[in-house]
Amino acid sequence: xxxxxxxxxxxxxxxxQLGSSRAAILALRLGSIIVPLLLxxxxxxxxxxxxxxxxxxxxxxxxxxxxxxxxGNPPWAIPIHVGRSLIRxxxxxxxxxxxxTIAGVVIGLNRWARAIxxxxxxxxxPVPTLAWTPVLLxxxxxxxxxxxxxxxxxxxxxxxxxxxxxxxxxxxxLFWVAESMGATRLQIFVRVIIxxxxxxxxxxxxxxxxxxxxxxxxxxxxxxxxxxxxxxxxDASEYMxxxxxxxxxxxxxxxxxxxxxxxxxxxxxxxxxxxxxxxxR
Amino acid sequence: MSQVVAVTDxxxxxxxxxPEKRSPRFGTAFVAFMLPIIGLLVLWEIAVRSGLADxxxxxxxxxxxxxxxxxxxxxxxxxxxxxxxIAVSLWRALASFVLACLVAIPIGFLLGLSPxxxxxxxPLLSLLLPLPAVAWTPIFxxxxxxxxxxxxxxxxxGAFFPVLYSTIQGVRGIGRHSLWVVYxxxxxxxxxxxxxxxxxxxxxxxxxxxxxxxxxxxxxxxxxxxxxxxxxxxxxxxAARSYxxxxxxxxxxxxxxxxxxxxxxxxxxxxxxxxxRRWHATGKVxxxx
Numbered sequence: 001x002x003x004x005x006x007x008x009x010x011x012x013x014x015x016x017q018l019g020s021s022r023a024a025i026l027a028l029r030l031g032s033i034i035v036p037l038l039l040x041x042x043x044x045x046x047x048x049x050x051x052x053x054x055x056x057x058x059x060x061x062x063x064x065x066x067x068x069x070x071x072g073n074p075p076w077a078i079p080i081h082v083g084r085s086l087i088r089x090x091x092x093x094x095x096x097x098x099x100x101t102i103a104g105v106v107i108g109l110n111r112w113a114r115a116i117x118x119x120x121x122x123x124x125x126p127v128p129t130l131a132w133t134p135v136l137l138x139x140x141x142x143x144x145x146x147x148x149x150x151x152x153x154x155x156x157x158x159x160x161x162x163x164x165x166x167x168x169x170x171x172x173x174l175f176w177v178a179e180s181m182g183a184t185r186l187q188i189f190v191r192v193i194i195x196x197x198x199x200x201x202x203x204x205x206x207x208x209x210x211x212x213x214x215x216x217x218x219x220x221x222x223x224x225x226x227x228x229x230x231x232x233x234x235d236a237s238e239y240m241x242x243x244x245x246x247x248x249x250x251x252x253x254x255x256x257x258x259x260x261x262x263x264x265x266x267x268x269x270x271x272x273x274x275x276x277x278x279x280x281r
Numbered sequence: 282m283s284q285v286v287a288v289t290d291x292x293x294x295x296x297x298x299x300p301e302k303r304s305p306r307f308g309t310a311f312v313a314f315m316l317p318i319i320g321l322l323v324l325w326e327i328a329v330r331s332g333l334a335d336x337x338x339x340x341x342x343x344x345x346x347x348x349x350x351x352x353x354x355x356x357x358x359x360x361x362x363x364x365x366x367i368a369v370s371l372w373r374a375l376a377s378f379v380l381a382c383l384v385a386i387p388i389g390f391l392l393g394l395s396p397x398x399x400x401x402x403x404p405l406l407s408l409l410l411p412l413p414a415v416a417w418t419p420i421f422x423x424x425x426x427x428x429x430x431x432x433x434x435x436x437x438x439g440a441f442f443p444v445l446y447s448t449i450q451g452v453r454g455i456g457r458h459s460l461w462v463v464y465x466x467x468x469x470x471x472x473x474x475x476x477x478x479x480x481x482x483x484x485x486x487x488x489x490x491x492x493x494x495x496x497x498x499x500x501x502x503x504x505x506x507x508x509x510x511x512x513x514x515x516x517x518x519x520a521a522r523s524y525x526x527x528x529x530x531x532x533x534x535x536x537x538x539x540x541x542x543x544x545x546x547x548x549x550x551x552x553x554x555x556x557x558r559r560w561h562a563t564g565k566v567x568x569x570x
Contacts, residue, residue: 025400029403030404031401033404033408053424115313118314120321123318123538126538126542126545127534127538128498131502131534131537133506134519134522134530135527135531135534138338218415221418221419221503221507222503222506234507237418237422242420245419245420248419249412249417249420252416253409256412257407257411261411
């Protein structure tokens with residue numbers, strides 16, 4: 001579990017504990033992103049750095065802008081690339097959440113399932129997710145199915161592990177109470193287990209989405225035939241189109257940041273606080 | 282503080298179960314662990330032999346083992362290429378990991394010690410941290426072309442950020458008071474580094490190193506698939522695709538998993554146990570309050 005826990009700590013940078021005013025902090029934070037970009041721009045304009053390898057940020061943004069519009073190649077290229085990547089991510093993560101939750105609950109509650117599945121899962125976990133890509137390519141072809149399956153594999157083990165951890169943290173008495181009041185298995189699952197593991201589910205989703213996003217970009221480079229951000233930057237490297245590559249990398253960074261910190265963070269605070277359960281972390 | 286606890290806790294847990302390992306129950310636990318895996322392999326073998334699974338897509342374990350044997354055989358025309366692939370992959374992963382540590386640990390100590398620097402750089406870091414290292418590959422491909430340099434640069438970035446972040450968290454977790462106390466007692470900066478900062482940050486640092494090596498190893502596969510010219514496990518797997526040689530792919534996958542596991546448990550497990558046992562008390566006094 002140790003690597004996952006560290007990742008959890010990594011994706012959530014603590015607020016800088018500066019004593020000074022908020023405005024100064026904000027200026028400092030914005031500056032840390034804007035100043036390097038300005039230096040880069042200046043260096044490129046004044047010819048201090050190689051503009052082929054480091055095109056100025058203004059040019060990169062201009063390329064991103066023109067590629068996002070009807071004059072792109074193909075038209076509306078950037079929205080399509082982003083959309084395709086997000087759809088693949090969503091499909092893979094959704095699959096991983098559903099299957100991971102079911103598998104996690106079964107492993108957590110059933111002694112036999114645990115004895116049989118745990119070793120198999122811990123044997124599969126250390127395989128780098130992307131190593132499956134060539135095999136999947138042979139089975140499924142250059143296709144959305146391959147990328148979605150890689151995303152699924154990247155997220156599912158994390159889901160299973162966190163859900164099992166959540167079930168192990170549950171109090172046995174909860175089951176006794178529910179059972180003695182005559183709850184059916186389905187009722188126990190919906191009313192007792194799901195609320196109890198919910199914080200873990202969200203944590204698993206956050207970690208899983210992080211892994212999935214990394215895997216998706218690489219999988220798109222290896223296995224996407226037409227669209228997706230990973231495909232976009234890899235394709236651009238074959239034409240040595242540096243603006244598009246840098247633009248894509250920037251988009252990937254911003255989207256990854258938004259996915260991990262904003263979207264899942266919101267989901268986390270909205271659900272765990274509303275449900276009145278505290279996450280361990 | 283909670284971040285620091287999250288970083289150190291699992292490591293502390295890892296150090297404990299050691300005495301159990303030596304008990305006779307370890308043998309039964311091992312059998313219980315291997316039994317389902319062996320069962321799955323047997324089922325898989327039967328499924329392929331009976332024609333339930335297509336052997337060209339899912340070769341039986343025996344076929345994979347046979348292929349591994351051929352790939353290891355030095356009298357074979359390829360001179361047993363598997364060991365060469367493994368050696369090249371390991372070399373690349375280690376080189377990029379060591380480079381990443383050499384750069385990330387000093388920067389991590391600086392950023393951890395100076396709140397202003399940390400405040401200034403943390404937005405940039407939190408933007409770069411979720412960025413997959415593989416996304417840099419196209420840029421390096423254009424700059425360096427295919428080959429070792431690109432692969433090592435990508436893996437370097439894969440290892441760099443986890444190591445950097447854990448170092449920062451480890452250093453920031455050390456209480457300001459313990460620094461004041463040691464300074465008040467007349468310690469030189471070198472003493473402070475050696476007696477307070479290093480032991481205090483060590484648990485987080487070791488976790489970071491472990492994570493960094495794991496990331497480097499995982500990134501390596503993708504980077505080798507995209508940018509390797511002749512050697513490496515990732516290259517072997519991806520090249521086997523052109524010949525529809527699924528057995529070789531599975532040999533590669535098994536090697537990747539086994540080596541990854543060995544690095545994590547055989548190298549970093551003991552390292553973690555030793556350092557944390559030796560410095561645990563110091564870490565507690567220096568680290569917690």
